[in-house]
Amino acid sequence: MELIWNLMLQGVQMMVVLALAPGLTGLVRKVKARLTRRRGAPIVQPYRDLVRLLRKEVVLAENASWLFRVSPYMIFAATWVAAALVPTFAIGLQFSWTADLIAIVALLGSVRFFLALAGMDIGTSFGGIGSSREMMIGAIAEPAMLLTMFSVALVAGTTQLSYVVEFMASGEVGIRVSLGMALIALIIVAIAENARIPVDNPSTHLELTMVHEAMVLEYSGRHLAMIELAAMLKLLLYVALIGCIFAPWGIAPNDSGPSELLAGFAFFLGKLAAGGILLAVFETSIAKMRVFRVPDLLGAALMLGLLGTLLLFVSRSL
Amino acid sequence: MGVAAAATTAAVLLALSLGAVATARRRWAPAVIYMLSGAACVVQALAGIAALATRAGTTSLTVPIGLPWMGAHLAQDALSSVFLALLGTGGAAASFYAAGYGRHEHEPQRVLPFFPGFLGAMTLVILAADAFTFLLSWEIMSLLSWALVLAHHRDEGSRSAGYLYLVMAAFGTMVLLLAFGLMAGAQGGYEFAAIRAVERTPGIAALVLGLMVIGAGSKAGLVPLHVWLPVAHPAAPSHVSALMSGVMTKVAVYGFIRVCFDLVGPVDWWMSPIIIVIGVGTAVMGILFAIMDGDGKRILAFSTIENIGVIFTALGLALAFRANGMQAMAALAMTAALLHAVNHMMFKSLLFMVMGAVLNATGRKDLDGLGGLIHRMPATSFLALVGVTAISALPPLNGFVSEWLLFQTVLQSPRLPQPALQFMVPAAGGLLALAAALAAACFVRFYGVAFLGRARSGDVAAATETDRWSLGAMAGMALLCVLAGILPGYLVDLLAPAADLVVGARIAPQGGNAWLTLVPVADVRSSYSGFLVMVFVAVTGSAVAWLVHRLASQRLRRGPAWDCGFPNADPITQYGGGSVAQPIRRVMASVLAAHETVLMPRPGDMGPARHSAGVEDLAWSRLYLPVAAAVIGATTRLNGLQFLTIRRYLGLVFASLILLLVGLALWN
Numbered sequence: 001m002e003l004i005w006n007l008m009l010q011g012v013q014m015m016v017v018l019a020l021a022p023g024l025t026g027l028v029r030k031v032k033a034r035l036t037r038r039r040g041a042p043i044v045q046p047y048r049d050l051v052r053l054l055r056k057e058v059v060l061a062e063n064a065s066w067l068f069r070v071s072p073y074m075i076f077a078a079t080w081v082a083a084a085l086v087p088t089f090a091i092g093l094q095f096s097w098t099a100d101l102i103a104i105v106a107l108l109g110s111v112r113f114f115l116a117l118a119g120m121d122i123g124t125s126f127g128g129i130g131s132s133r134e135m136m137i138g139a140i141a142e143p144a145m146l147l148t149m150f151s152v153a154l155v156a157g158t159t160q161l162s163y164v165v166e167f168m169a170s171g172e173v174g175i176r177v178s179l180g181m182a183l184i185a186l187i188i189v190a191i192a193e194n195a196r197i198p199v200d201n202p203s204t205h206l207e208l209t210m211v212h213e214a215m216v217l218e219y220s221g222r223h224l225a226m227i228e229l230a231a232m233l234k235l236l237l238y239v240a241l242i243g244c245i246f247a248p249w250g251i252a253p254n255d256s257g258p259s260e261l262l263a264g265f266a267f268f269l270g271k272l273a274a275g276g277i278l279l280a281v282f283e284t285s286i287a288k289m290r291v292f293r294v295p296d297l298l299g300a301a302l303m304l305g306l307l308g309t310l311l312l313f314v315s316r317s318l
Numbered sequence: 319m320g321v322a323a324a325a326t327t328a329a330v331l332l333a334l335s336l337g338a339v340a341t342a343r344r345r346w347a348p349a350v351i352y353m354l355s356g357a358a359c360v361v362q363a364l365a366g367i368a369a370l371a372t373r374a375g376t377t378s379l380t381v382p383i384g385l386p387w388m389g390a391h392l393a394q395d396a397l398s399s400v401f402l403a404l405l406g407t408g409g410a411a412a413s414f415y416a417a418g419y420g421r422h423e424h425e426p427q428r429v430l431p432f433f434p435g436f437l438g439a440m441t442l443v444i445l446a447a448d449a450f451t452f453l454l455s456w457e458i459m460s461l462l463s464w465a466l467v468l469a470h471h472r473d474e475g476s477r478s479a480g481y482l483y484l485v486m487a488a489f490g491t492m493v494l495l496l497a498f499g500l501m502a503g504a505q506g507g508y509e510f511a512a513i514r515a516v517e518r519t520p521g522i523a524a525l526v527l528g529l530m531v532i533g534a535g536s537k538a539g540l541v542p543l544h545v546w547l548p549v550a551h552p553a554a555p556s557h558v559s560a561l562m563s564g565v566m567t568k569v570a571v572y573g574f575i576r577v578c579f580d581l582v583g584p585v586d587w588w589m590s591p592i593i594i595v596i597g598v599g600t601a602v603m604g605i606l607f608a609i610m611d612g613d614g615k616r617i618l619a620f621s622t623i624e625n626i627g628v629i630f631t632a633l634g635l636a637l638a639f640r641a642n643g644m645q646a647m648a649a650l651a652m653t654a655a656l657l658h659a660v661n662h663m664m665f666k667s668l669l670f671m672v673m674g675a676v677l678n679a680t681g682r683k684d685l686d687g688l689g690g691l692i693h694r695m696p697a698t699s700f701l702a703l704v705g706v707t708a709i710s711a712l713p714p715l716n717g718f719v720s721e722w723l724l725f726q727t728v729l730q731s732p733r734l735p736q737p738a739l740q741f742m743v744p745a746a747g748g749l750l751a752l753a754a755a756l757a758a759a760c761f762v763r764f765y766g767v768a769f770l771g772r773a774r775s776g777d778v779a780a781a782t783e784t785d786r787w788s789l790g791a792m793a794g795m796a797l798l799c800v801l802a803g804i805l806p807g808y809l810v811d812l813l814a815p816a817a818d819l820v821v822g823a824r825i826a827p828q829g830g831n832a833w834l835t836l837v838p839v840a841d842v843r844s845s846y847s848g849f850l851v852m853v854f855v856a857v858t859g860s861a862v863a864w865l866v867h868r869l870a871s872q873r874l875r876r877g878p879a880w881d882c883g884f885p886n887a888d889p890i891t892q893y894g895g896g897s898v899a900q901p902i903r904r905v906m907a908s909v910l911a912a913h914e915t916v917l918m919p920r921p922g923d924m925g926p927a928r929h930s931a932g933v934e935d936l937a938w939s940r941l942y943l944p945v946a947a948a949v950i951g952a953t954t955r956l957n958g959l960q961f962l963t964i965r966r967y968l969g970l971v972f973a974s975l976i977l978l979l980v981g982l983a984l985w986n
Contacts, residue, residue, distance in 0.1 A: 121766075128771075128897060160842065302748070313741060
């Protein structure tokens with residue numbers, strides 16, 4: 001009985017992230033539109049777009065290989081699994097121990113790897129430009145992310161997200177400079193990884209500024225729907241990750257009842273909304289960077305991550 | 319069983335070499351020789367695994383050959399068993415692969431006689447239990463692999479690679495000789511048992527360790543002793559490259575572990591930061607050069623340097639923890655090092671075999687001449703995809719497991735008492751993460767340019783799938799990569815006795831954990847289940863694909879590529895090796911000493927503009943070239959000594975005699 005309940009909760013978590021991901025993207029787009037005094041599409045527009053894409057036929061380039069056709073499903077599945085492993089409304093779910101923070105980061109690395117390969121499969125110049133730049137950004141963003149995770153893991157004494165959240169929520173932490181640095185570094189990484197302004201522009205179709213869009217240029221129909229949905233899931237994953245580590249309020253603890261779970265769910269919705277609105281405000285207030293300025297930004301994140309970790313030792317030895 | 323079985327396989331392999339000398343020109347010789355050496359390697363792997371699984375103790379054997387008063391001592395303990403299993407697996411794959419691949423060799427008599435002997439010599443290095451046998455086998459291993467590097471001796475590049483390799487190998491062995499001499503001490507007990515029993519001052523131990531870093535490190539490819547590796551490994555035939563990169567570098571790692579963790583006794587902690595710095599430096603520089611290179615086999619060789627850096631970082635951590643009496647953490651680091659050695663053998667052998675198949679099918683190994691192989695060689699391309707995913711340390715394959723264990727070790731560093739290590743280890747962890755992320759970029763480039771896209775040359779358009787033996791060997795290695803990725807617990811358990819032997823502790827047994835999860839320290843600290851990640855991704859991926867095809871749409875139309883409305887039929891408009899590397903070359907320009915020049919024609923001149931870009935290995939230009947110039951300068955001057963009169967020669971002899979006597983008098 002308990003096992004069924006636990007499995008159900010895990011299933012609910014998977015469905016929740018899947019169902020909310022397009023909504024979050026819709027919210028960001030809506031807020032951005034309002035901030036620039038446009039009316040904007042309704043929040044449910046991404047759902048409609050996905051359904052429309054799923055129904056359309058796929059137009060496949062003549063020399064596309066099987067890798068190009070399999071990748072969207074693999075990318076989507078791996079992102080979904082990674083997103084389902086990040087605590088949203090509850091911790092200690094049935095399979096939460098499957099992968100720790102490091103493994104989640106690496107799983108997202110697999111997603112990037114296959115996306116970049118798919119970008120090179122057709123053999124067009126835009127696919128190549130997108131893939132090579134994405135790997136350059138990833139090569140700096142991933143260590144920055146891992147260093148951030150190191151500081152968090154060293155504070156919490158574990159890399160297991162459920163235990164990290166439990167520790168962060170327990171109030172033992174207090175305010176630490178290291179965690180502040182980690183937060184800033186993680187936000188920079190999140191912006192880069194999700195191809196948001198100032199690193200990349202999610203709505204651009206100006207050829208030379210594209211990174212993510214250039215890689216997926218040849219995709220259409222259901223394949224494109226899978227890739228878009230994976231990108232939306234990734235945005236939700238990062239908001240949920242930042243939320244559960246740095247704002248662990250309201251997450252239902254182990255073995256909690258329905259009321260706590262519902263409260264956790266409400267808190268999660270609130271965090272998503274806050275994250276989405278903040279992202280929209282930030283994106284509206286800043287201009288896109290040149291591609292080769294991006295490493296400076298990510299390098300700053302890398303240094304912040306490292307400094308955060310080192311400061312921990314300094315504060316401990318005092 | 320025990321050491322006798324392994325020693326017999328070594329003898330069989332050496333005998334095969336002699337047999338091959340006589341028969342190499344026969345038509346049937348390659349198949350027979352390779353099959354027999356493959357069989358011997360399988361026996362070796364089984365002997366190693368059986369000894370580990372049954373937790374057999376040390377078995378030893380003395381053979382009355384070698385030095386007359388000593389004989390040759392052989393022994394097999396848990397550490398030798400691990401490397402015996404590694405050698406057997408890699409050797410078997412290379413041998414069976416060569417049964418198909420070797421048929422394309424134009425001069426089999428230049429490869430066949432050396433191949434089994436090379437395997438046999440490596441076996442003897444692993445089994446040796448006295449300094450003389452160890453060094454002799456080491457030198458035979460070096461010389462036979464040198465002969466294999468020179469297999470294509472008509473090629474100018476191969477000849478210079480062979481020369482460089484020979485110089486570096488001789489230098490490495492000389493340094494090892496010094497290290498063993500120091501360890502044996504004045505009494506000169508050259509058996510390992512006698513060496514273990516000697517009490518050493520910390521200074522001597524540190525000196526031995528330093529010599530081992532140079533001696534074993536030059537064979538393994540530590541920066542800055544790596545310069546020979548990216549030229550020599552690719553020059554050999556591909557199955558030999560697989561052995562050199564996948565296995566011989568591990569024999570060097572074995573030598574390092576054997577001496578520094580077993581023979582030399584306790585070592586002070588301050589040596590460990592040096593090894594960690596060399597390790598991470600090697601990892602980052604190796605992979606950066608791999609990204610910049612345009613030759614498929616050289617990319618793989620540079621990536622070997624990276625992985626050796628990762629292994630040595632783990633060994634440095636093990637040394638740090640052991641010096642501070644933290645055996646459990648040291649066991650974690652040692653397990654990570656051994657596991658990475660085993661994993662690297664699997665995926666690097668696989669990738670070298672893939673490159674060999676490509677080389678056979680197309681005659682090229684430069685990335686910019688390949689492209690679109692996934693259409694021409696589907697099976698090879700699929701196996702290559704497994705290899706590149708594994709080597710990029712991506713879950714759920716095996717490369718990630720050992721990286722993950724290493725990161726878990728890094729996270730234990732706050733417990734180290736020395737502030738220097740506390741500060742350094744997280745930074746080293748960040749650099750390791752950088753190396754891993756760069757490896758992913760490197761292999762996106764490798765696979766994306768060579769296997770995906772459109773064919774860049776007519777050679778590729780005519781390529782056909784490789785033979786069944788080669789495919790079988792590659793498939794076996796790919797399967798091992800997957801299995802080691804999703805069932806790491808069993809592999810970690812097999813390595814545990816070796817960690818126990820060298821650092822005095824082991825990590826908790828993993829085989830019985832629920833869902834094949836890896837829990838190296840405690841379940842509240844970290845856990846990872848490659849099996850579940852694999853199952854989840856596979857199940858959700860196929861379920862979603864099925865649902866989408868069932869409920870939404872399964873229509874598909876082929877059309878020309880979109881490419882923003884301007885598709886260009888010329889394959890040269892694709893991103894090539896240089897263009898994919900460009901963003902990273904630009905970002906890392908200072909580390910790589912990258913240069914990029916554009917020569918514009920003068921106004922009115924109708925000539926083309928020229929662009930050239932490249933990187934420079936500073937170790938080569940700042941270290942090796944000056945040393946080589948100094949050696950040549952000194953020898954040119956000393957050349958005058960050859961043409962003296964007899965009186966002067968007698969005078970020189972007399973002067974040196976006086977000098978020696980004075981020295982002796984002062985000494986006493």
